[in-house]
Amino acid sequence: MNPYSIPPLLTLACFLGLGVLSVLRGRYTRVNILFCMLCVLGCFLYTDIVLIFNVRSAAAALWISRIDHFFIVYTIPVYIHFFHAYLGIEKRRWLILTAYGYAFVLMCFTPTPLIIESMQQHYFGYFGKGGMLYPFISAGVGFASLYSLVQIHLAIGTAGNNSRKNRLKYVFAGFGFMGLMNGMNVLPLQGYDVYPPGNLSFLPLIVFAFGIFRHDLLDMGILLRKSLLYSILTVSLTLLYTLIIIAAEILLKRHDIADSVWFPILFFIFIVVVFGPLKTKVQSLIDQVFDKDKYNYRKTIKHVSRTIVAVLDYKHIARLLLDTIADAMKISSCVLFLPRSRNAGFSCFSFPFHSDASERADGFSRESALVKYMQKQRRPVVRIRLAGDSAAEGLEDVLADMDKLEAQVALPMFFEQRLNGFIVLGEKKSGDLYSREDLDLLETLAGQSALAMENARSYRRIEDLNKNLERRVAERTRDLKQALKEKERTQEQLIRSESLAAIGQLVAGAAHELNNPLTSVTSLIQATIEDLKQWNPATPPDEDMIDDLQFADRELRRARNIVASLLGLSRQTQTYAESVNLNTVVRDALRVLHNQYKYQDLEISENYCRDLPDIQGNFSNLGQVALNIIKNAIQAVPRKKGKIVLATRVDPAEKQVVFECRDNGPGIAQDMRQDIFKPFFTTKPVGKGTGLGLYICHEIISRHGGSITLENTADQGGCFLVRLPMDRGAVSP
Structure with missing residues (x-):
């Protein structure tokens, strides 16, 4: 040859x-x-x-x-x-x-x-x-x-x-x-x-x-793979060795040295000296080509395994996975897709650097061609391998999905036979293809990360359950505390209502008992006055005696009016549908309180609306409101030159009747106004008040569907306004 x-x-x-x-x-x-x-x-x-x-x-x-x-x-x-x-x-x-x-x-x-x-x-x-x-x-x-x-x-x-x-x-x-x-x-x-x-x-x-x-x-x-190159290298060197032997025989067959015993020995030495280092050099060159910018496979696996075991935050695990792949593979883009819910498809979770593909891919349905292909194949989807998988159905749709993501590799993450997410990798920055070693590393990382993420999700679900349980316990505790406070408040109201009812019964009984002798005495005095007026003109009675009897009759009549007012205010009815005239309520309250102010230098002006319509309500409860408000005003005005203005009027715009009580007392400080309707709050000295008067007034007016407010005044003093609706259906307490 x-x-x-x-x-x-x-x-x-x-x-x-x-x-x-x-x-x-x-x-x-x-x-x-x-x-x-x-x-x-x-x-x-x-x-x-x-x-x-x-x-x-x-x-x-x-x-x-x-x-x-x-x-x-x-x-x-x-x-x-x-x-x-x-x-x-x-x-x-x-x-x-x-x-x-x-x-x-x-x-x-x-x-x-x-x-x-x-x-x-x-x-x-x-x-x-x-x-x-x-x-x-x-x-x-x-x-x-x-x-x-x-x-x-x-x-x-x-x-x-x-x-x-x-x-x-x-x-x-x-x-x-x-x-x-x-x-x-x-x-x-x-x-x-x-x-x-x-x-x-x-x-x-x-x-x-x-x-x-x-x-x-x-x-x-x-x-x-490097192993394939090593095999090709061995075969190539063997062929080259054979060709050299053939060429040597052809070239040297005409010389005697070919038949010498030294020829095979020298030729063997030549092969050992030349081909041994040559093979080593070529293998070193192959290693340099393959291991250029290469990661340490075992070190990478060990690092990720140790790290994700101690992490229970799936976001941290995802970030670690993406960063590790990006650093090890030197790739241009890396996007992680995680399930939105059990059957709602996948959404882009995060990526370590900007990727146009991730912006174009908002999410993937479980019915998409790429997801179905991964579920069917249960292995990494490599773009260059799809070319040889011509028998697969929907291959064009799979490639279209990968084009949308600019993906070279789609790496599924399976947990218990369920696709738990997938990673999409772009091309390497070097332009190299993904080797078998790369895919082995990626599959290992994906398997470990799928397990770690499932553990993190389970931990998060347990943590959410604990938080929900703590929240529900806190809500239940708050409800129980509120119920306990409501119970205590109801008990206090019940005690107060029973006390007021007992006082009312006592007042009603006393008034009834006083009313009988007062009636008798009044009748006797009136009869005596009539008899004296019909006395013999020749010997008329003493005029002073008749004046004294008439004065006594007037005082007894005033006493009967006071008793009637007490009876009216002490009625403990359970209905809020009585026809009540607010003028009458205020007059009766003022009459009851007469003894408290008759010796004071106090001027009380009464400006009642003559055509004030009746309202529906509870006469005794509204009387208690008027008593408390007027009594507070009497106690607040100065001992000399005190002045109280009581007025009623109609507010046609709001369809309300209004009771106003204005005094020239010191008034109430601005920083205390928000507390005056709270129970047990008082501005009076210790022992002078219980702090329940205005609170009870507020509760009564609220049950009538009205409002009670402390108004600002231009002058010194206080001004309480009570507003009650004119047209109101029957209300039960």
């Missing part, structure tokens, strides 16, 4: 491997079909080169080369067509059609000397000599190579994300330079005695193959 045929053989192996890979793993898309066609044409080309390097007949070599060129002229249009499809160039279709027509015309001349005139013997073997029309093939190949390189370069400049840029760079360095190197094969065809540069195309093809595994250039859904 010609040792110069090793490079084209390696290039043939690369084309063959890439072609098989595209058939087995690639989808039937336009890009993959065109890529497979380029691989087939590459296999034709380098099968031709390997054969013509090793045949001994120039005629056979010429025949093989012309057959090969019958097909490989289509490399020009297929190459342009592939890059148009890969870059999404929809314009300039005319260029593709022109290229195919151009190749068809050239194909018609490939069996003739116009394309391959003859074979030339070079130091590396036979190689064709171009005919008159071969410069057209050279021009087509050159144009296709340069045009494609320019288009890739422009696409790299306009790429929107790092992942796209990295993929285009690998295509540029791999397939782009491969086309350029193959175009330079025209040099020996034009008669130059140089080794065909295209035979070294296995180098850019290896770069392209690495990009396929590393960045999924053709959307085959393949992830590269």
